Amino acid sequence: MTWSWEYLPDEEQVAGGAPEEFRAAVGRKADELVRAAEALYLDGTTFEGSGEPMRYVDVAGGLFAYFVVPRLELVAVCQVTPPPV
Template identity: 75%
Template sequence: MTWSWEYVPSKQHVTAGAPADFLAAVEQRAGELVRAAEALYLDGATYQGSGEPMRYLDVAGGMLAYYVVPRLDLVIVCQVTPPPTS
């Protein structure tokens, strides 16, 4: 299996109203999270732990919430909070 990331429950639900440049930064960071998870969980399908808790990451003045599911080789982005507008 190949590691990937996705918005859950859907891209429309998670990203509604966020500016395109912020979402580009979120998706770049999600790709970085996938590469890190690949290195940490070399054989995610055989992972026996309870999994990681949800984590938060600063992105371009905003924030994203994500968690890693090693058995599915998946990084889930479940919330984005764009930077405040002036």
């Protein structure tokens, strides 16, 4: 497997209506989180345990919530809060 990130359950439900610039910033930060998780869990598929709790990241004036699923080698972005208009 290869580490990746995705919106959970899908992009429209999680980030629908958020400005494109903000979505791009979320994507860049999620890419960084994928690289960090890949370095921390060298072979995530063999991970045993409950994984990490949900975390929040400030990005481009807003924030997003994510969690890491080592056995799936996945960073799941589950909520975005874009900056106020």
